[in-house]
Amino acid sequence: MxxxxxxxxxxxxxxxxxxxxxxxxxxxxxxxxxxxxxxxxxxxxxxxxxxxxxxxxxxxxxxxxxxxxxxxxxxxxxxxxxxxxxxxxxxxxxxxxxxxxxxxxxxxxxxxxxxxxxxxxxxxxxxxxxxxxxxxxxxQIGENGAKLVKKGWNILTHCNTGGLATGAYGTALSVILHADADDKDIHVWVDETRPLLQGARLTTWELKQAEVPFHMITDSAAGSLMKQGKVDMIVVGADRVTANGDTANKIGTYPLAVLAKENEIPFYVALPLSTFDLETETGNEIEIEERDEEEVTHVAKTPITPKKTPAYNPAFDVTPHRYITGFITEKGIVEPDFEKNIKKLFAD
Known part of the structure; x- marks a missing residue:
């Protein structure tokens, strides 16, 4: 591939x-x-x-x-x-x-x-x-993660985690691409990912390049799809994972994880070992970047709100480890107890 x-x-x-x-x-x-x-x-x-x-x-x-x-x-x-x-x-x-x-x-x-x-x-x-x-x-992340995917599954992903976001293939998107290459007959739900629409603009572009079947959805449609039984697996990337497994990722990831648990859907995070931060104990210690209000109040530089509308624009949220099924890494799948098993990754 x-x-x-x-x-x-x-x-x-x-x-x-x-x-x-x-x-x-x-x-x-x-x-x-x-x-x-x-x-x-x-x-x-x-x-x-x-x-x-x-x-x-x-x-x-x-x-x-x-x-x-x-x-x-x-x-x-x-x-x-x-x-x-x-x-x-x-x-x-x-x-x-x-x-x-x-x-x-x-x-x-x-x-x-x-x-x-x-x-x-x-x-x-x-x-x-x-x-x-x-x-x-x-x-390797893609090959390891593809083993979790069953034939005919609908996979939901958030933001963009493909070759655009990495050296090649991606993290969460690598799992999807390798599952498709293995003839798993998958279908992908792509969150648009407000406010900068990385899912709508970038993930759809990469999936079209790879000819993987998908539909884009609004971020708020994800829960409804889960309740209808139309999501079999969620896989996302990460920007930082702490020693206990708390995960910082694109804003909107946390509610997906909560909804996944409510609907008994496996929620996986795909990442390289370099994204683990063992020096930080929990997600409460992660510095969350806040970006310009205009990213929320404008689309493609066109205002969509009244002038001087105040907006709150955190780039990331933190998903507590209890909502995560496992981490897909180049060394394999990490399951709970995360604090113990993440340490094992670096001890080997």
Whole structure:
């Protein structure tokens, strides 16, 4: 199974991104040449999805340091850490961004005795490794998750979790794509995902590319479909999962999980190990990004409310672990007791 598009690619000396704010109406690839442009692309959701943000941030860090003329490692490291904090500020909830940047930081420190130009090359090489690893990991997530899917199932998903949000294939969408490739005859319900319509704009675009049968629904239709017995499984992605299994994901995920439990529907979260945050004990400690009111009061820059209508716009919510059936990872399926079994993932 091959993916016909790349949301992120490294071309000789710069980054190229598929601008997701333009999809599905226009397929525009943009050159990104500076760390400031990477920060802007992440903040404005031209690049989005936790794994993709981490990949973009890794390349962005290289773009930030490539022309530094530091005299020694100490001064170089000061600048490196300044750029790391700058990139982290673009979107604080998705843990993959800080994970990728800290991985590079540790790699740099392990090579601190090398020439600074060689260290810069190591940063770029590490970014490429993170990118390549994510492609392999997402494929494995899809293969593991597809085993849970029975023939003829209707699967509901939220937001966008495909190749646009990762190095390739996706997380939750990878499960769907691999189940379809296994001739499971599935059908997908796609939440539109207000306010920025990532489901309507992006997931439908990816499913059309893959020729997977689907219907888009309004976010508020999901509960009715579950009550009618028209949903067999829900699978979503994640931006951060704490040590106890509490899960931060796109706003609207929590009510889906509650409705799934009420209707006895399995609710799975698909994610790479890099999205687990073992340093954070529960979801109460997760910083939730709040975005501009205009994303709620406008659609495609057209106002849909009276002038100066106040709006509350959190980008994510947190689903308590008790509503989650299991986590689909590259190492297999994690079932309760989550706190114990998540730790086992990293002990092996």
């Amino acid at each position: 091959e993916q016909a598009y790349e949301s992120i690619s490294w071309q000789e000396d710069h980054l190229v991104i598929l601008d997701q704010t333009q999809l599905p109406l226009r397929e525009i690839y943009s050159d990104v040449n500076t760390i400031g442009q990477v920060w802007d692309a992440i903040k404005k959701l031209k690049v989005r999805g936790a794994p993709a943000i981490g990949i973009a941030g890794a390349y962005g860090l290289y773009l930030g340091v490539q022309d530094l003329e530091s005299k020694n490692f100490t001064s170089f490291n000061v600048e490196l850490n300044r750029w790391i904090e700058y990139l982290k500020s673009s979107r604080p909830t998705a843990v993959n961004l800080s994970w990728a940047l800290e991985r590079i930081n540790q790699t740099v420190y392990a090579n601190k005795d090398k020439d600074l130009e060689e260290i810069k090359d190591i940063i770029l090489a590490t970014a490429k490794t993170i990118h390549d690893e994510d492609k392999r990991v997402c494929k």
